[in-house]
Amino acid sequence: MSGGTVETAADLPPEAREALRRLVIALADAKRLMGIRYSDWLLGAPSIETGIAASSMAQDEWGHARLLYAMLKAFDMDPVQVEHERPSDEYCSPDALDRPFEDWAEVVAGCVVIDGAISACLRSFAGGSYEPARSRVPKMLAEEEFHWDMAAAWYHRLANASEEARTLLRDATLEMLPSTLAWMAPDDSAANVLSDAGLTDSPGAIRSSFEAVVGPVLAELEVDLSTAEARSEGWDASRGRGPGGPDDDAIERARGDRNRMLFVE
Amino acid sequence: MAHGGMTGLPVMKGVAYLPASQVSGGRDMWSEPLAVPPEDRQSAVWDLLHEVLDPEIPISLVDLGLIYDLGLVDRHVKVRLTFTATACPCMAFIREDIEDRLLRESWIDRVEIEEVWDPPWTNDRISERGREALRRLGVGVSG
Numbered sequence: 001m002s003g004g005t006v007e008t009a010a011d012l013p014p015e016a017r018e019a020l021r022r023l024v025i026a027l028a029d030a031k032r033l034m035g036i037r038y039s040d041w042l043l044g045a046p047s048i049e050t051g052i053a054a055s056s057m058a059q060d061e062w063g064h065a066r067l068l069y070a071m072l073k074a075f076d077m078d079p080v081q082v083e084h085e086r087p088s089d090e091y092c093s094p095d096a097l098d099r100p101f102e103d104w105a106e107v108v109a110g111c112v113v114i115d116g117a118i119s120a121c122l123r124s125f126a127g128g129s130y131e132p133a134r135s136r137v138p139k140m141l142a143e144e145e146f147h148w149d150m151a152a153a154w155y156h157r158l159a160n161a162s163e164e165a166r167t168l169l170r171d172a173t174l175e176m177l178p179s180t181l182a183w184m185a186p187d188d189s190a191a192n193v194l195s196d197a198g199l200t201d202s203p204g205a206i207r208s209s210f211e212a213v214v215g216p217v218l219a220e221l222e223v224d225l226s227t228a229e230a231r232s233e234g235w236d237a238s239r240g241r242g243p244g245g246p247d248d249d250a251i252e253r254a255r256g257d258r259n260r261m262l263f264v265e
Numbered sequence: 266m267a268h269g270g271m272t273g274l275p276v277m278k279g280v281a282y283l284p285a286s287q288v289s290g291g292r293d294m295w296s297e298p299l300a301v302p303p304e305d306r307q308s309a310v311w312d313l314l315h316e317v318l319d320p321e322i323p324i325s326l327v328d329l330g331l332i333y334d335l336g337l338v339d340r341h342v343k344v345r346l347t348f349t350a351t352a353c354p355c356m357a358f359i360r361e362d363i364e365d366r367l368l369r370e371s372w373i374d375r376v377e378i379e380e381v382w383d384p385p386w387t388n389d390r391i392s393e394r395g396r397e398a399l400r401r402l403g404v405g406v407s408g
Contacts, residue, residue: 059350059352059354060350060351060352062352063350063351063352063353064351064352066351066352067351067382134383135381135382135383136382136383138382138383138384138385139351139382139383139385139386140351142385142387143350143351
């Protein structure tokens with residue numbers, strides 16, 4: 001990344017500014033949806049302690065989403081509108097978060113693959129030249145360390161449990177990987193604009209960072225990240241993800257539709 | 266960022282750390298407003314913030330290491346505040362407690378709170394006084 005610090009988005013040329021706006025929304029939406037998916041497992045996790053961990057992780061993700069949505073003010077956007085009024089097809093979260101996790105193996109795979117990918121993006125963002133990210137994201141990454149500890153421990157546990165557990169976990173991993181790789185390190189002009197401007201690492205460097213952390217964990221199930229391919233059919237460059245969006249239930253919860261009449265901010 | 270008992274304010278040595286307060290921010294133990302504006306108002310503001318307790322842990326926000334800096338221009342106080350976690354459920358309480366404590370003083374008209382995350386808060390920021398208070402409450406602090 002190039003030197004120098006970008007104090008505010010207004011200092012950027014239009015193309016870089018737009019690419020940065022997409023990145024911030026993508027990260028914020030990813031955090032919001034990740035939190036919702038974790039929150040589904042406050043009850044029903046394999047143990048009370050694990051349910052409490054899911055609760056804590058959901059709380060962290062929503063805290064991170066809050067900080068990231070607030071960063072949209074620099075783009076003359078209203079964070080309240082973005083958080084509480086958008087339809088599903090405007091969300092920029094990873095495709096793999098579009099539906100609930102069906103079982104605990106999917107939760108564990110999601111924690112490793114999807115949360116791992118989000119963290120790889122955040123590491124890159126924190127190390128870039130955008131000052132609001134440099135000052136906010138390190139705290140998020142510090143909190144994510146606990147998510148990773150739990151994710152890696154559970155992945156190891158299931159990978160060394162029954163053949164059925166291994167199969168479920170491997171299938172979930174392989175299902176999530178292609179679209180998540182595309183979301184994390186897009187092969188498009190916006191991603192390259194960001195790295196050229198020194199705001200993030202290059203997509204290739206982000207992927208390398210992801211592989212260095214997540215690769216050894218997935219290797220327990222003979223999943224070779226170095227050869228895994230990103231899937232980007234139907235790529236929506238305006239959102240940095242594939243077609244579609246999160247399910248209605250998740251969107252209603254993300255927006256707070258049920259309690260809209262009681263909304264105070 | 267030197268601060269502490271040079272202003273004539275009642276210093277709450279030990280008192281603030283008795284788990285007796287049942288009111289947000291420990292406001293039932295806050296001192297009376299100063300009758301006369303202090304000479305060293307910067308230090309006085311630090312002392313006032315020493316009286317504001319964290320809503321969940323009965324030690325002061327200062328000893329918990331949440332106050333990163335403060336500035337005072339005329340009657341306007343600017344507080345740079347962090348939180349222990351990005352999703353701290355007590356953010357609004359803490360903001361309100363800080364504002365309410367400072368605005369009790371006749372020499373403060375306005376309180377501006379800037380939320381900051383750099384450097385990230387860790388246990389290392391808890392003062393020795395805060396650690397001792399937590400130990401007395403049966404809470405160990407690593408780091």
